[in-house]
Amino acid sequence: MEVKRCSRCGGFYTFDGNVCPKCTNKDNFELSEFKNFVEANGVEIDSLAQVASQTGISEKNLNRFLDYDGLEGYKELFD
Numbered sequence: 001m002e003v004k005r006c007s008r009c010g011g012f013y014t015f016d017g018n019v020c021p022k023c024t025n026k027d028n029f030e031l032s033e034f035k036n037f038v039e040a041n042g043v044e045i046d047s048l049a050q051v052a053s054q055t056g057i058s059e060k061n062l063n064r065f066l067d068y069d070g071l072e073g074y075k076e077l078f079d
């Protein structure tokens with residue numbers, strides 16, 4: 001099984017997910033916060049920094065979310 005490194009906590013895991021099992025709940029929670037924020041604000045968003053300051057989610061994590069399945073269209077918002 002492939003061993004991956006969790007981009008949230010740096011721990012190693014073999015779980016089939018974007019982050020390790022310990023971080024999954026928090027990651028899903030922030031991902032849905034991010035989606036809600038984009039749905040609510042859409043074209044008024046200028047940058048990931050703005051999203052970060054208003055949601056409390058780090059820019060590093062927001063950048064990761066842009067590569068997640070289902071968020072393909074989000075990248076265009078932050079070019």
Ligand SMILES: [Zn+2]
Pocket residue numbers: 006007008009010011019020021022023
């Ligand atoms: Zn983790």
